[in-house]
Amino acid sequence: MLDTAGPMIDSNDPAPVLSIGAVSKKFDSLTVLENCSLDVAEGEIVTLLGPSGCGKTTLLRCIAGFWDADSGGIRIDGRDMGAVPVNRRPVGVVFQSYALFPHMTVVQNVGYALRMLRMPRSAVAERVSTALETVSLTGLEDRYPSQLSGGQQQRVAIARVLVMEPRVLLLDEPFNALDAKLRGSMQVELRQLIKKLGLTSIFVTHDQEEALTMSDRIAVMRAGRIEQAAPPEEIFDRPATAYVADFIGMSNFFSGEAQAGAVLLPDGQSQSTELQGPVKVMIRPHNIRLVDAQDQDWRGTIAFHRPVGPLIEYHVDVAGDQIKVLSMRQQQSQIYADGACVGLQVIDPASCSIYPGAH
Amino acid sequence: MANVSVPAGGAGWGERLVDALLSGRGVWPAVPSIVVLMVMAVIPFAILLSLGFSDIEVARGAIISQTFSLTHLTTALTDPLYWITFQRSLNLALTTTFFCLVFGYPVAYLFLVGGRWTKRIILILTIAPLLTSGIVRTYAWLVILGGRGVVNSTLLSIDLIDQPLRIMNTHWAVLIGMVQIHLPVMILPLIAVMSRHDTRLVEAAENLGASQLATLRTIIFPLSVPGIGTGAALVFTLSYTTFVVPQLLGGGNYLNAATMVYEQVVFSLDWSKGSVSSLILMVTCLIVLVIIALITNRLTRWTRGRDA
Incomplete structure (x- = not known):
């Protein structure tokens, strides 16, 4: 067994630094957080991702201690934070638009927490200059926040x-x-800075690009619940719910019927499933290939196309529904013009996601 | 002419005039108020000043000769009564400003941290007194502070005192009235400045380990300095030049600068003396205002943006 005081890199199940256990919060009759649970490991960056009003900021404020959860608990290093006031929690918040103190210079802003600890002046100066070096901000010590660019303020x-x-x-x-x-x-x-410092972090955003760039794990939130918490690739490739599939990346949804352990895809191929009855099938645009119309029963006409970097995005009109298709420009033998009649084919049936759903 | 955007065709001259006044750059929108100020304030004041710096001979109600002279000014500056009176006014105004700040700041702070209803109640209580005239509010103090007033009858009934205290017609009555009447003028700028700042600054301070007291000392107070400066300047100006409160609560024999001017002009009919007194009142007031502005500026260097 490893020494518990030392780094637990090889341990199978290291104790989480931050543990959010079944946190719920209501404002009057409005439920903002419902039974949210999440463990964050040492040095991990977890993103809370969701549209505005999904509760991600509320959860962050509960962790920081600005608000109290109605039920459930937040633990840091195993210690329950319930009775710990905001100014005693081992938590650092980088606020939206930064909330820098406008009447203090850069040095005074950075040294604030240390002055609150009544640390001797020389020690404050030393640690402030180390911190400024870490974020490459040397030379701007005596500026006021209003004299800094947005990036410098951050x-x-x-x-x-x-x-x-x-x-x-x-x-x-x-x-x-x-x-x-x-x-x-x-x-x-x-991201590189946080990783270098090994800081355990929670990052809140509504921007999926940002989430995919920054995170080790993404927790997708919807109406106060965590729908799925998984690494970015998994969130993208195997979204747990139709909501996650729709929220992250582009997607095409089809209604289908699961019978005898399989679902028939629109192009006639089949994909196995444990579900029964009406289902929703999600196919990513890059999992569809355009082929000649006479080779396929599943066909339509190109309604719109545009280049997206090295890709080309098509919207194919199939019996009134617009289906999105992404192809590499080089690999496509030809670029179809708007109005062209094309056939569609699923490249990898196993990569299609299937969710329970009514018609 | 200024760059005036004339609406395309059809508009009457009235609309064009309004449009010109609203869209005109620089001084044009201010012209009406400048004219009013010139006619109603600057010109009369110039006339008053000319009376203070000249010897006047009057015959049958008309000025027959007016020659430049500094005698009124030198007499005033060597008269101990002037010095005593102005010193008293200055003391009264500074004490009033101090107490308004001491009483007003907690109210503004409560407004900042309070909930929706706290905010509403504070606003109503602060603004409501401004809806009645200062004279009415001063008379109310006569009722409260008088020999048989609320204060004395309460103190008598609980046997804290044997006979009514003499509060009316003293320095204390004037000070109490002044502080109460000028309190809103201190609270409103404080609230305006304090609630302009992001509440996240307070949260950030707490997150960085500051206690509530430390947050007040290091964040809220320094950021409210511009409000303190504005409030102090307003309260000082109003109480230094006040006339109604000392006249009513001081019992007619409490002489401050403004009541002195009043007596010189209305009772002594000595316009030259009154003119010189007004001038001294205005100049000393300006000096104090400049000092307040300098201190405020010094304490708010951070507001002067990008001149590193």
Whole structure:
């Protein structure tokens, strides 16, 4: 057995740093969180992903201690946080639009947590400069937040929580305040930084691109519940529910009937399933290939097409429904024009997801 | 002419005038109020000043000669009565400002942290007194502080005192009235400035380990300094130049700068003296305002954006 004080890299089931157990929260009669459970391992980045109003920010605020859960508990390193007030929790929050103190310089902002601990001045200065180096912000020490760019402000916000060495880092839509161009590079940079520091993190966003870039695991939330918590590839390739399938990436849904352990796909191939009765079949656009119309019963006309980077996206009109298809431009023998008559074929029937559903 | 966007065809001259005033750049929209100010304030004040700096001979109700002279000013500046009166006014105004801040700040803080109903009640209680005239509110204090007033009869009935305290017609009556009447003018700018800031700043401070007291000291208070400056400037100006409160609650023999001007002009009919007193009142008031502005500026360097 491993020494419990040491790193538990080889352990099969290391104790989670953050453990959210069956947390529920109501505002008046409105249920915002319903029985949310989630364990986050040491150094893991978990994203809470969902549309606005799904409860992801509420869950974050419960972890930080700004709000109390009505039932259920939040544990950090096994310690119940229920009775621990906000200012004593080992949690650092990077706020949406950063909430930097406008009347303090960069150094004063970053040193705030240490001054609250009444740490001696020299020690504060030392740790502040280390934190500023970590986020590559040296040279801007005496600026006020209003004199910094959005990206620099984000680094100050991160450095400000880093100095207190939190056990859990909470990030509330940290890229919202940045322009689109900066976002992509900052996402990769921030993920690398968090990974380098080995910080256990919860990251809240409504942007799936961001979630796919930043996370080790994504928890997709819907109406106060966690629908699925899994690594990004799994979320994308094997979405647990139709909602997750619809929310992440592009998808085509078809109604079908499961009989004798199999579902007939629209192109005539079949896919096995344990379900019985009416089902919904989800086929990703990149799992459909366009073929000549005379070779296929499943066919339609191209309603719209556009290049998407190296891909080409088609909308194929099949008996009034628009079906999305993504093909690599180079691999396609020809590019179909709008109005062309084409046949459709599922490339890999095993990759289609099947959910229970009424017609 | 200024760049005036004229609406395409058909509009009457009235509409065009309004449009010009609204869309005109620079000074044009301010022209009506500038005209009013010139006619109603600047010109009369210039006339008043000219009276203070000249010797006037009056015959049969008309000025027959007016020559420049500094005698009124030098007499005033060497007269100990002036010094005593202005010092008293200054003291009263500064004390009032101090107490308004001491009483007003907690109210503004409560507004900041309170719920929806707390906010509403505070706003109503703060604004409601402004709906009645200062004279009415001052008279109310006569009822409260008088020999048989609410305060004295309460204290008598619980045997805390044997005979009525003399509060009316003292410095204390004036101070109590001044603080109450000017309190809203302190609270409103404080609330305006304090609620402008993101509530997440307070959450961020708590998250970084600050207690509620530390948050107040390090975040809320420093950010409210502009509001304190505005409130202090307003309360000081109003109470330094106030006339009604000392006149009514001070019992007619409480002389401050404004009541002195009143007596000089209305009773002594000495317009030159009144003019000089007004000038001193205005200049000293401006000096204090400049000091308040300098202090506020010094404490809010962070508001001056991008000039690193």
